[in-house]
Amino acid sequence: MRFESLSVGDTFEQTVTDVRGEDTKLIAALLQDPYPPHFDPRHAEELGYPGLLNQGPANLAYMLQPIVRRLDRPSRLEGFETRFHDTVFEGETVTATVTVEEKEPTDDGGGVVEFSAVVTKENGETAVDGSVRATFGD
Amino acid sequence: MVASDLEGTEIPSGEFEVESWKAYLWADATRDDEMAFRYSEDAQDAGEPGQLVPHSMCQHIVFEATGGIEATMSRLSDDWKSGTVLGGLRADFHAPIETATSFIIEGEISNIEKRDGSSGELTIATHRYTVSTTDGEPVYDLEADMVILGDA
Numbered sequence: 001m002r003f004e005s006l007s008v009g010d011t012f013e014q015t016v017t018d019v020r021g022e023d024t025k026l027i028a029a030l031l032q033d034p035y036p037p038h039f040d041p042r043h044a045e046e047l048g049y050p051g052l053l054n055q056g057p058a059n060l061a062y063m064l065q066p067i068v069r070r071l072d073r074p075s076r077l078e079g080f081e082t083r084f085h086d087t088v089f090e091g092e093t094v095t096a097t098v099t100v101e102e103k104e105p106t107d108d109g110g111g112v113v114e115f116s117a118v119v120t121k122e123n124g125e126t127a128v129d130g131s132v133r134a135t136f137g138d
Numbered sequence: 139m140v141a142s143d144l145e146g147t148e149i150p151s152g153e154f155e156v157e158s159w160k161a162y163l164w165a166d167a168t169r170d171d172e173m174a175f176r177y178s179e180d181a182q183d184a185g186e187p188g189q190l191v192p193h194s195m196c197q198h199i200v201f202e203a204t205g206g207i208e209a210t211m212s213r214l215s216d217d218w219k220s221g222t223v224l225g226g227l228r229a230d231f232h233a234p235i236e237t238a239t240s241f242i243i244e245g246e247i248s249n250i251e252k253r254d255g256s257s258g259e260l261t262i263a264t265h266r267y268t269v270s271t272t273d274g275e276p277v278y279d280l281e282a283d284m285v286i287l288g289d290a
Contacts, residue, residue: 016169023166023167023168023169024167026163026166026167027164027167027168030160030163030164030167030198031198031201031207032202032206032207033207034207034208035207035219036219056223056224057194057195057197057198057224058167058168058194060194060227061164061168061170061192061194062168062169064193064194065168065169065170065172068170068172068193069171069172072184072185073174073184073185073186074172074174074175074181074184074186074190074193074234075186075190075231075233075234075235077193077231078230078231079228079229079230079231080193080227080228080229081226081227081228082226082227082228083225083226084223084224084225084226130226
């Protein structure tokens with residue numbers, strides 16, 4: 001996507017349907033995360049959770065994806081700020097929504113775009129929100 | 139227990155690289171369809187130097203380089219599994235995060251702040267990390283807020 005084709009207020013969405021417990025377990029293994037609710041259904045149930053607990057960095061991944069997929073190169077993601085508000089569990093569906101808030105052109109015809117971003121659960125609760133900066137070409 | 143005198147504590151520096159298969163599986167597990175996170179050819183076709191690490195692994199890299207999750211959290215609380223969560227992340231990227239590349243990570247506990255939350259007192263321990271190549275080129279800077287629930 002080109003810098004000039006983006007306008008303040010443009011919004012993009014991406015939905016992750018039914019967060020999969022097998023993914024949560026795989027992420028726990030990759031992270032070497034020993035916290036049991038990420039991989040042990042019995043432990044999650046004892047804590048009153050409806051399923052395995054999705055990891056925060058996975059929720060962050062959902063927030064970044066609608067932007068990264070629109071870049072010429074993934075490394076043109078310049079940075080982000082995010083806050084984690086609510087937990088996401090196995091079986092839940094979440095939607096990442098990003099909105100163009102600000103555009104700053106650069107001399108080469110492209111520019112830096114600032115997005116607001118939010119990952120929302122089906123019940124309307126915010127799981128993650130924040131802002132993301134990325135460079136788009138001309 | 140979190141002591142406010144942890145503020146300014148240097149975290150042992152370390153070195154870490156993300157192997158190709160880890161980036162691939164992370165992309166799969168987070169339902170990411172970006173092929174530059176899976177294949178060098180796809181990354182190079184997009185103008186990248188080689189297969190990339192998903193940005194959302196940035197916390198994993200700094201934690202693993204400096205002792206792992208257990209060591210990071212145990213500095214803050216003896217009983218971290220009972221109420222320590224990731225509260226926020228802030229990252230600035232300066233260069234592509236490539237797979238199979240060694241990174242040098244340095245960090246510190248930059249701030250300890252106590253607050254009254256909706257469910258009682260909490261402590262926010264901000265960790266600040268710098269990530270660079272072995273040649274000293276900056277790759278990214280990261281701040282991670284770890285939230286310890288209860289009277290720490």
